[in-house]
Amino acid sequence: MIDTQLLMPTEESIQLAAQLLERGQLVGFPTETVYGLGANALDPEAALSIFAAKGRPADNPLIVHVAEPEQLEPLCHVNSTALKLMDVFCPGPLTMILPKKEIVPMEVTAGLNSVAVRIPSHPVARAMLKACKLPIAAPSANTSGKPSPTSAKHVMDDLKGKLPLILDGGECEVGLESTVLDLTSSVPTILRPGGVTPEMLLTVLEEVRIADSILRPLQEGEKALSPGMRYKHYAPTGKLTMVRGRPENVAGCIRRHTEAAKAQGQKVRILAFDEHRDMYSGLESVSIGSLNQPQCAAQKLFSILRSADDDSIPLLFSETLPASGIGLAFMNRLCRAAGFNEIDADAGEE
Numbered sequence: 261m262i263d264t265q266l267l268m269p270t271e272e273s274i275q276l277a278a279q280l281l282e283r284g285q286l287v288g289f290p291t292e293t294v295y296g297l298g299a300n301a302l303d304p305e306a307a308l309s310i311f312a313a314k315g316r317p318a319d320n321p322l323i324v325h326v327a328e329p330e331q332l333e334p335l336c337h338v339n340s341t342a343l344k345l346m347d348v349f350c351p352g353p354l355t356m357i358l359p360k361k362e363i364v365p366m367e368v369t370a371g372l373n374s375v376a377v378r379i380p381s382h383p384v385a386r387a388m389l390k391a392c393k394l395p396i397a398a399p400s401a402n403t404s405g406k407p408s409p410t411s412a413k414h415v416m417d418d419l420k421g422k423l424p425l426i427l428d429g430g431e432c433e434v435g436l437e438s439t440v441l442d443l444t445s446s447v448p449t450i451l452r453p454g455g456v457t458p459e460m461l462l463t464v465l466e467e468v469r470i471a472d473s474i475l476r477p478l479q480e481g482e483k484a485l486s487p488g489m490r491y492k493h494y495a496p497t498g499k500l501t502m503v504r505g506r507p508e509n510v511a512g513c514i515r516r517h518t519e520a521a522k523a524q525g526q527k528v529r530i531l532a533f534d535e536h537r538d539m540y541s542g543l544e545s546v547s548i549g550s551l552n553q554p555q556c557a558a559q560k561l562f563s564i565l566r567s568a569d570d571d572s573i574p575l576l577f578s579e580t581l582p583a584s585g586i587g588l589a590f591m592n593r594l595c596r597a598a599g600f601n602e603i604d605a606d607a608g609e610e
C-alpha cells in the first residue's frame with residue numbers, strides 16, 4: 261500500500277504530478293469526460309502498472325493523451341481525416357485510432373498495430389500534460405468493470421493505496437468516456453460513442469459507421485472491434501433493468517416492480533427524467549435531468565450508479581433515451597451497466 265494524496269490542482273501539485281509521471285509512477289487526474297489513471301506512455305513498466313492497479317485484462321489497450329496535435333507525430337501516422345477532425349473537435353472528447361509508430365510500446369496497445377490518441381480539453385489535464393511533456397497513457401481511473409469515475413472521490417474509493425497522487429478537478433462535465441473513432445478502416449467507425457456524437461462527426465466527415473455491437477451484446481464468436489467492448493462494464497453491484505416504452509407504461513411497469521420488491525423488504529432505486537417523476541410519487545426516484553437535456557443524464561449516470569452501490573441498493577430501474585445525439589452514448593453505457601437486461605413496457609412485458 262502506498263499513501264495516496266488527494267490534492268487540489270495548483271502549480272505545485274501539477275509539478276508534483278509531472279515529476280511522478282516522469283519517474284514512472286501513476287497519477288489520477290480529471291478530464292472533461294471521466295477521471296484518468298495516467299502513466300508515461302513510452303515506459304512499458306509504467307504502462308503495465310496501470311493494468312495491475314485497475315485489475316484490467318492485459319489485452320485491452322490504453323488511450324494515449326497529449327496536450328498538442330504536434331505531439332502525435334512521433335506516436336502515430338496522422339492522416340488527412342485525422343487532421344480535419346482535430347481542427348474541429350480537439351481538444352475535446354474524441355479519441356482517434358491510428359496506425360502506431362515504433363516508439364509506442366506494445367504494452368500500451370495490447371499488441372495491436374494501432375494506437376488510440378486523444379487531446380483532452382480539461383484545463384488540469386492540459387496543464388499536467390504540458391508540465392510533463394510526455395504522452396500519457398490513461399484508462400478511466402476505476403477498478404476494471406465498475407462505473408467510470410466522474411469525481412476525485414470515485415477515484416479514491418477505487419484506487420486508494422495504489423497510486424501516490426490524485427488531482428481533484430471537481431466533477432467531470434461530460435460524465436461518459438470519449439468517443440472512440442477508428443480511422444484505420446476505410447470508413448471511419450465509431451467503436452464507442454461519447455461526447456462527440458455521430459451527428460457532430462458528420463459535419464466534418466462524409467460517412468461514419470457505427471459499430472453494430474454498440475447497443476447489443478456481442479454474439480457468440482463475434483470479434484470485438486474495440487477490445488473494451490467485450491467485457492461486462494460500468495455495472496453497479498445491484499441488478500439494473502432498463503424499461504422502454506411510452507412514459508405512462510414505463511412508469512406503471514416500474515411502479516409494479518418496485519411495489520412488489522418493497523413488499524419483500526427490498527430497496528429499489530428508480531432513475532427517472534424530471535418530466536416523469538410525478539408518476540413515481542411515494543417511491544424513491546432520482547433525477548436523471550430533463551428529457552430536453554440528455555447531456556445531463558449522461559453526466560449523472562455513473563455517479564448515480566456508484567451511489568446506489570454506496571447505499572447497497574439491490575435493485576435499480578431506469579428510464580431510457582432515444583439512441584441519437586448524446587443519447588447513443590448514454591444508452592450504450594446503460595445497456596452495458598444493465599447487462600442488456602430490459603423490459604418493453606409497451607409489449608406488456610413484466
Ligand code: TXA
Nearest residue numbers: 293295296321322374375376399400437438486487488
Ligand atoms: O474519455 C476517455 O476516453 C477516458 C479518459 C481518461 O480519457 N479514457 C478511457 O479509457 O475511457 P479506457 O481505457 O477506459 O477506454 C479505452 C477504450 C477501450 O474500449 C479500448 O478497448 C479502446 O479504447 N481502444 C484503445 N486502443 C484501441 C485500439 N488500438 N483499437 C481499438 N480500440 C482501442
Ligand code: MG
Nearest residue numbers: 399400408437
Ligand atoms: Mg474504462
